[in-house]
Amino acid sequence: MNPHGRQAAAPVDLSRVRAYGDTLDDGQVMLSFSLPVPYGDEAKEAARQLARQMGLLQPQVYHAHDLGEGFTYFTVYARSPHSVDFTNIFVPKVGLAKLDHAAIEALWQATMGTRKLRVLGACTGDDAHTVGIDAILNVKGWRGDKGLESYHCFEVRNLGAQVTNEALVSAAREFAADALLVSQVVTQKDCHRSNLAALVDLTEAEDLRQDLLLLCGGPRLSHTVALELGFDAGFGAGTVPSEVAGFLVQTVIARQAAART
Numbered sequence: 382m383n384p385h386g387r388q389a390a391a392p393v394d395l396s397r398v399r400a401y402g403d404t405l406d407d408g409q410v411m412l413s414f415s416l417p418v419p420y421g422d423e424a425k426e427a428a429r430q431l432a433r434q435m436g437l438l439q440p441q442v443y444h445a446h447d448l449g450e451g452f453t454y455f456t457v458y459a460r461s462p463h464s465v466d467f468t469n470i471f472v473p474k475v476g477l478a479k480l481d482h483a484a485i486e487a488l489w490q491a492t493m494g495t496r497k498l499r500v501l502g503a504c505t506g507d508d509a510h511t512v513g514i515d516a517i518l519n520v521k522g523w524r525g526d527k528g529l530e531s532y533h534c535f536e537v538r539n540l541g542a543q544v545t546n547e548a549l550v551s552a553a554r555e556f557a558a559d560a561l562l563v564s565q566v567v568t569q570k571d572c573h574r575s576n577l578a579a580l581v582d583l584t585e586a587e588d589l590r591q592d593l594l595l596l597c598g599g600p601r602l603s604h605t606v607a608l609e610l611g612f613d614a615g616f617g618a619g620t621v622p623s624e625v626a627g628f629l630v631q632t633v634i635a636r637q638a639a640a641r642t
């Protein structure tokens with residue numbers, strides 16, 4: 382017993398972790414979805430049956446809401462019999478030292494002198510969500526962390542929204558960019574994947590890929606997805622500019638050192 386009169390927590394078997402609701406290993410999960418059927422008892426039964434087909438046990442419809450026009454929204458509580466082996470999980474990480482503004486500037490100046498690292502940013506394809514790329518690039522920055530424009534070591538150009546891959550690559554050539562920073566927020570029908578993969582293809586076709594660091598970011602992007610798509614790094618929700626600045630400076634310096642040896 383602990384001081385609160387509760388049973389001491391049982392040790393967790395990390396090789397078979399299950400969802401946790403009320404008690405360890407009970408497998409309880411909550412799921413929400415909509416169906417294109419009118420609200421009513423038949424709709425709730427349809428939601429239960431669908432949950433069973435997903436492999437969930439004892440599904441209960443906790444909440445159903447009439448969305449109108451023949452659609453219903455559900456929250457279903459159920460038990461999942463599945464587990465994962467947490468000891469066997471590997472997630473690629475950007476993995477470089479996290480440096481603050483002053484350390485980033487000092488590292489660049491000590492190694493590269495007065496040359497500036499040229500950064501070209503854009504929100505590409507049909508995507509008009511510029512707040513994310515602005516948060517990384519603009520002087521004001523994000524969450525008290527100043528954007529790349531506030532660093533002496535960067536020369537930043539932000540092309541804004543709905544930039545085609547062709548226009549971005551053409552601007553990269555004209556600007557002699559060291560790095561392209563691409564934001565993708567809309568992910569409907571996986572348009573972010575096809576658009577980002579097409580950019581990689583285009584930089585290869587234009588014989589620019591080896592001269593550029595390709596970074597992408599957005600709330601549904603990760604370093605893993607970025608690597609899958611042929612980018613050098615990916616940054617997700619909550620990224621602050623200094624993480625990106627640190628990655629850029631350390632990677633360009635490392636590449637330059639590797640090229641010399």
Ligand code: B12
Nearest residue numbers: 508509510511512513562564567568569598599600619620
């Ligand atoms: C503001 C907003 C808009 C504004 C955008 C204004 C503007 N100038 O940006 C307006 C009203 C125009 C808009 C329009 C639409 N929107 Co909208 N919008 C949002 C909203 C509410 C906030 C987005 C935002 O600004 N977040 C704040 C920023 C700071 O966060 P962030 O983008 O994640 O960026 C951070 C990281 O991801 C990262 N990052 C981002 N980009 C990059 C790039 C690099 C290189 C790096 C390193 C890091 C990085 O760093 C940032 C700081 O930490 C979201 C919902 C939400 N709460 O997220 C919906 C949302 C993104 N919109 C959505 C949709 C569907 C649309 C529309 C299609 C709606 C419609 N039917 O018309 C249109 C699309 C327009 C278009 N052509 O793109 C959906 C997208 C769904 C999806 N998965 O695809 C969302 C999620 C809403 C929802 N729940 O359905 N939208």
